[in-house]
Amino acid sequence: MEIGVVFAGFGGQGILLAGKVLAQAAMERGFEVTWLPSYGPEMRGGTANCTVVIADEPVGSPIVDRPQILVAMNGPSLERFGPRVAPGGTIIFNASLVSAPFARADVRLLPIPMNAIAQELGEVRAANMVALGAVVKVLGLFPLEAVAEALSKELGARGRERLLEVNRQALLRGFSLA
Amino acid sequence: MSVVETKVPAGFVPVYTRPKALSDKRFTYCPGCDHGIITRLVAEAIDELGIQERTVGVAPVGCAVFLYEFFRCDFAQAAHGRACAVATGIKRANPELIVFTYQGDGDLAAIGTAETVHAANRGENITVIFVNNQIYGMTGGQMAPTTLPGMRTTTTPEGRDLRSTGYPLKISEMLAQLDGPAYITRQAVFDVRHVQMARKAILRAFRNQLEGKGFSLVEIVASCPTNLRIPPAEGVRWVKEQALKYFPLGDLKVRE
Amino acid sequence: MPPKGMVVIDKDRCKGCGVCVATCPFGVLALSPEFNRYGYNVAAMAAPEKCTGCTMCAQMCPDAAIEVYLYRPAKEAV
Amino acid sequence: MKVLMRGNEAMAEAAIRAGCRTYFGYPITPQNEILEYMAAHLPAVGGACVQAESEVAAINMCYGAAAAGVRTLTSSSSPGISLKMEGISYLAGARLPVVIINVMRAGPGLGNIAPAQGDYFQATKGGGHGDYRLIVLAPSTVQEAAELVMLAFELADRYRVPAMILADGMLGQMMEPVELPPPIPPERIPPKPWALTGAKGRPPNVVSSFDLDPHRFREILRGLWDVYRQIQRDEVRWEEYQTEDAELVLVAYGTMGRICRTVVRRARREGLRVGLFRPITLWPFPSEPLRRLSARVPVFLTVELSAGQMWEDVRLSVDGRAQTPFYGELGGVVPTPEEILNEVKKYVRG
Numbered sequence: 001m002e003i004g005v006v007f008a009g010f011g012g013q014g015i016l017l018a019g020k021v022l023a024q025a026a027m028e029r030g031f032e033v034t035w036l037p038s039y040g041p042e043m044r045g046g047t048a049n050c051t052v053v054i055a056d057e058p059v060g061s062p063i064v065d066r067p068q069i070l071v072a073m074n075g076p077s078l079e080r081f082g083p084r085v086a087p088g089g090t091i092i093f094n095a096s097l098v099s100a101p102f103a104r105a106d107v108r109l110l111p112i113p114m115n116a117i118a119q120e121l122g123e124v125r126a127a128n129m130v131a132l133g134a135v136v137k138v139l140g141l142f143p144l145e146a147v148a149e150a151l152s153k154e155l156g157a158r159g160r161e162r163l164l165e166v167n168r169q170a171l172l173r174g175f176s177l178a
Numbered sequence: 179m180s181v182v183e184t185k186v187p188a189g190f191v192p193v194y195t196r197p198k199a200l201s202d203k204r205f206t207y208c209p210g211c212d213h214g215i216i217t218r219l220v221a222e223a224i225d226e227l228g229i230q231e232r233t234v235g236v237a238p239v240g241c242a243v244f245l246y247e248f249f250r251c252d253f254a255q256a257a258h259g260r261a262c263a264v265a266t267g268i269k270r271a272n273p274e275l276i277v278f279t280y281q282g283d284g285d286l287a288a289i290g291t292a293e294t295v296h297a298a299n300r301g302e303n304i305t306v307i308f309v310n311n312q313i314y315g316m317t318g319g320q321m322a323p324t325t326l327p328g329m330r331t332t333t334t335p336e337g338r339d340l341r342s343t344g345y346p347l348k349i350s351e352m353l354a355q356l357d358g359p360a361y362i363t364r365q366a367v368f369d370v371r372h373v374q375m376a377r378k379a380i381l382r383a384f385r386n387q388l389e390g391k392g393f394s395l396v397e398i399v400a401s402c403p404t405n406l407r408i409p410p411a412e413g414v415r416w417v418k419e420q421a422l423k424y425f426p427l428g429d430l431k432v433r434e
Numbered sequence: 435m436p437p438k439g440m441v442v443i444d445k446d447r448c449k450g451c452g453v454c455v456a457t458c459p460f461g462v463l464a465l466s467p468e469f470n471r472y473g474y475n476v477a478a479m480a481a482p483e484k485c486t487g488c489t490m491c492a493q494m495c496p497d498a499a500i501e502v503y504l505y506r507p508a509k510e511a512v
Numbered sequence: 513m514k515v516l517m518r519g520n521e522a523m524a525e526a527a528i529r530a531g532c533r534t535y536f537g538y539p540i541t542p543q544n545e546i547l548e549y550m551a552a553h554l555p556a557v558g559g560a561c562v563q564a565e566s567e568v569a570a571i572n573m574c575y576g577a578a579a580a581g582v583r584t585l586t587s588s589s590s591p592g593i594s595l596k597m598e599g600i601s602y603l604a605g606a607r608l609p610v611v612i613i614n615v616m617r618a619g620p621g622l623g624n625i626a627p628a629q630g631d632y633f634q635a636t637k638g639g640g641h642g643d644y645r646l647i648v649l650a651p652s653t654v655q656e657a658a659e660l661v662m663l664a665f666e667l668a669d670r671y672r673v674p675a676m677i678l679a680d681g682m683l684g685q686m687m688e689p690v691e692l693p694p695p696i697p698p699e700r701i702p703p704k705p706w707a708l709t710g711a712k713g714r715p716p717n718v719v720s721s722f723d724l725d726p727h728r729f730r731e732i733l734r735g736l737w738d739v740y741r742q743i744q745r746d747e748v749r750w751e752e753y754q755t756e757d758a759e760l761v762l763v764a765y766g767t768m769g770r771i772c773r774t775v776v777r778r779a780r781r782e783g784l785r786v787g788l789f790r791p792i793t794l795w796p797f798p799s800e801p802l803r804r805l806s807a808r809v810p811v812f813l814t815v816e817l818s819a820g821q822m823w824e825d826v827r828l829s830v831d832g833r834a835q836t837p838f839y840g841e842l843g844g845v846v847p848t849p850e851e852i853l854n855e856v857k858k859y860v861r862g
Contacts, residue, residue, distance in 0.1 A: 020687065033688065033689060034687065035516070035687035035688070036687075057777070058773065059770075059774075060772075060775070060777075061774060061848065061849060063846050063848075187436070189436065191504055192502070194492040196501060205447070205497050207496065209449035209496075210452070214498065215493075215495070215496050231712035234708045246720065253718045254576060254579045256572065257598055260568065260599070264575050266562065266569075267572065267579070267580070267584070268579060271534050271576065271582035275580065275710060292568075292569065369457075370494060409452070410452060410453060410496075411451065414456075
């Protein structure tokens with residue numbers, strides 16, 4: 001088993017963090033895992049993406065050409081990575097920002113209004129966690145609690161415990177919508 | 179006439195002896211070269227401060243390339259121009275050491291400009307002795323960044339043309355503009371009075387380091403009789419009448 | 435009465451550059467016609483009786499080849 | 513305890529645990545995290561981190577710190593390593609133990625910042641001027657990167673030679689679980705009687721690569737090459753995976769090594785008898801084990817993120833006893849396991 005998940009969106013949408021939390025959770029649950037960010041000359045305002053590979057044997061390439069799961073948090077990401085998703089895979093896209101639906105018959109399309117939900121929760125920056133909640137459901141490898149734990153570790157490490165509760169809510173909402 | 183007085187008759191006491199920080203090795207500089215005076219002054223400063231056992235020198239590439247053979251202290255031989263970087267590494271690795279570089283104008287002011295400027299700007303707590311004799315001595319007399327206008331060298335056979343080769347680089351003036359350095363001074367060694375002033379400046383540059391004051395650089399305007407093709411004793415006139423016009427002496431920066 | 439000062443020149447270090455000769459205010463030093471083993475005409479005291487032990491020659495010597503002594507029999511006794 | 517760590521950060525932390533107390537570097541992607549990590553963590557252990565004005569200055573600062581007897585690290589990526597080459601040659605000549613990390617990117621020139629393996633020649637064949645070699649270690653996982661950094665410090669000190677970690681942007685940037693080795697106790701770092709510590713109670717020490725007398729210098733270099741031969745004898749490291757019955761052996765190092773491991777697994781699932789030979793020391797190159805393998809394996813397919821550099825060492829080792837085709841990618845493009853497997857299928861059938 002080797003599953004590739006690509007998170008993609010604007011810089012500043014918490015793309016790298018969402019991927020890192022997923023990788024952390026998978027590691028804690030005993031999976032082999034890699035996390036590889038896009039790294040480029042642009043620091044802010046550009047596009048960002050990262051790839052998480054979760055496997056039950058040592059991961060070969062951390063680069064995934066045909067991901068099983070794509071999280072597209074904006075339109076350009078959907079256009080760029082959507083065609084690469086493996087047949088039978090899932091595209092979770094941000095229905096708050098992407099108006100034109102992406103058409104592909106051989107994959108599951110999962111529209112989630114990530115920004116709207118996050119805003120409703122009072123923290124628009126939690127949109128990435130809505131997406132992550134959905135990923136955990138689609139993966140079906142470990143319970144949402146694993147990700148919540150990883151997130152609390154990550155936020156704790158960054159001194160942002162106060163955000164924990166709203167992010168947990170966001171994870172739950174995403175999970176329940178998937 | 180006796181060639182050498184080897185025996186000191188009874189009743190005589192030493193008033194000027196060879197510095198203890200110097201090894202027995204004969205200097206490899208040309209006859210009459212100011213390097214020899216400057217090297218000796220550095221050794222005298224080390225003696226006076228009693229720091230020989232904690233001093234590490236950094237030897238350049240240039241006429242002082244064999245500097246490590248002349249001193250009785252630990253030494254690193256640096257790549258051309260990199261002495262200030264090497265000194266930085268030594269000092270950061272072991273701040274207890276007293277670290278000095280000794281560099282010529284090609285080494286410090288051409289290929290090593292960046293290393294020098296940035297060590298100065300960091301206020302690196304090291305001592306830099308900069309021998310400016312306006313020429314590449316070791317490689318046979320090519321134009322240096324400090325070569326005087328109109329001065330003949332093997333690469334400016336008609337004299338240095340400012341339009342195509344630029345102007346003498348005033349390193350000390352440049353460095354004195356920075357906030358980092360503690361002490362930037364320009365000295366000379368063409369007569370006893372100036373030797374004594376240079377000696378004091380070198381001593382101060384080392385003392386600054388002992389007191390943790392930061393980057394100190396003593397530029398010494400020197401002559402290269404060999405490549406100027408003048409008798410050694412005429413180097414004095416060269417410095418006084420030519421070099422000092424472009425490189426006036428004095429303290430350029432003193433941070434108390 | 436012995437001279438006030440005297441210099442000892444390290445024959446092998448001296449490169450006969452003549453800086454000391456030019457420096458000495460009393461005309462004590464001169465380049466000797468003799469060569470050292472490197473072929474230099476080394477400096478020597480030509481008029482030792484004029485030496486005051488002022489150390490100027492040593493301070494100017496580019497080869498750290500000169501040591502200077504002062505006649506101080508009284509101090510030595512102390 | 514396993515922690516999720518970026519390759520660059522794991523290498524930096526491993527260096528600190530190896531007793532590295534000075535770091536000198538200059539920003540260049542994709543290895544900036546090493547400099548940043550050192551700036552944040554070295555002072556806390558009493559060390560010094562200097563962001564140098566150039567790569568040239570940084571490597572010469574390492575020269576000074578190593579001469580002072582302190583474990584020291586610098587890191588960069590391909591164009592920066594080119595700038596360091598002057599200093600690296602001096603380190604080799606002056607017998608100074610410094611660890612250099614090259615997180616390779618695609619070149620020549622400014623190229624781009626994507627992972628590549630085009631610096632193999634530079635790393636293993638000298639790179640700078642003169643007759644010298646570096647110990648070159650090529651990790652393929654973050655775990656191995658941490659371990660090899662620690663080993664690099666040990667080997668550099670043991671043989672008084674500079675050692676290089678040859679990684680790439682993928683390994684530097686990726687996060688992976690890593691079990692960090694425990695810190696080396698300071699007393700286990702061997703004393704350095706040659707270091708510049710002040711000539712107190714001993715004759716002065718001189719660190720230099722300079723000797724004008726050709727015959728004397730020849731003897732110095734012969735001594736250096738005696739050390740190199742000892743390294744070639746005692747320090748060769750490599751990994752073999754499923755080579756026992758292989759009809760084709762992939763030869764790949766670093767991140768290509770791990771990708772080829774996936775290729776082997778997939779090939780085996782399809783009934784293809786494929787194995788992997790992964791050099792861990794690129795210098796000394798594991799020629800002898802490869803030569804032994806070539807007595808029974810008919811095909812060695814070298815896979816690199818280059819136009820074929822390690823390939824030359826593979827061919828020298830195999831020396832005509834087997835087929836030695838090559839598959840490579842250029843410009844920062846990383847081949848997928850599928851692409852490599854398709855190449856494999858040109859030579860073996862299930």
